[in-house]
Amino acid sequence: EIQLTQSPSFLSASVGDRVTITCRASQGVGSALAWYQHKPGKAPKFLVHSASTLQFDVPSRFSGSGSGTEFTLTISSLEPEDFATYYCQRLSPYPPYTFGPGTTVDF
Amino acid sequence: QEQLVESGGGVVQPGGSLRLSCQTSGFRFDNHGVTWVRQSPAKGLEWVAFIQYDGSQFYADSVKGRFIITRDNSKNVVFLQMDDLTLEDAALYFCARDLLHLGDFSLWGQGTRVTVSS
Numbered sequence: 001e002i003q004l005t006q007s008p009s010f011l012s013a014s015v016g017d018r019v020t021i022t023c024r025a026s027q028g029v030g031s032a033l034a035w036y037q038h039k040p041g042k043a044p045k046f047l048v049h050s051a052s053t054l055q056f057d058v059p060s061r062f063s064g065s066g067s068g069t070e071f072t073l074t075i076s077s078l079e080p081e082d083f084a085t086y087y088c089q090r091l092s093p094y095p096p097y098t099f100g101p102g103t104t105v106d107f
Numbered sequence: 108q109e110q111l112v113e114s115g116g117g118v119v120q121p122g123g124s125l126r127l128s129c130q131t132s133g134f135r136f137d138n139h140g141v142t143w144v145r146q147s148p149a150k151g152l153e154w155v156a157f158i159q160y161d162g163s164q165f166y167a168d169s170v171k172g173r174f175i176i177t178r179d180n181s182k183n184v185v186f187l188q189m190d191d192l193t194l195e196d197a198a199l200y201f202c203a204r205d206l207l208h209l210g211d212f213s214l215w216g217q218g219t220r221v222t223v224s225s
Binding site for chain 2: 032034036038041042043044045046049055085087089090091092093094095096097098099100101102
């Protein structure tokens, strides 16, 4: 089973900062990786498909990149509504649909 | 509009059972797989179970043998039967729908809370 790790686990940032989150897979997954944003008590939000395809309702300050075993999610200029926890997840026709451990972006 | 609404959460004693429901609307239900994902306090997102559009069922090791996921295509609803609940099962349970049959969960409900307490 492919394991996902994320770094950092916690990131202290301010509005306007450029933020980069890294996700590493224990084996190569090509571009089969997604990113989600989650705020406490809210529904998770699907941000990025196939490592770099932004979903239609996601602001352009978000971007995803990478392939194989190393992926990044970048927020070019942090907005107040971006303070949340971000998770990567391997995409596959079959489970398990394991999430990474998460990166919390906070003040 | 496309929507998923969870229900059925509540307070249960260890060893007890609950049945969660995920009512969907606004999209072609039988074209999509549906999953349950949970988040417990101070923990991240944990994948629990998945039912494909064709009814195939998959489970996380932590719930295998205790949870059963089913779907009723005539009513556009997915169920999660949870038996032999433990303290570790206490969480906010979300259901979500896939987009392209790749575990790409593009639409989520707001969650239903399960509390396990004696």
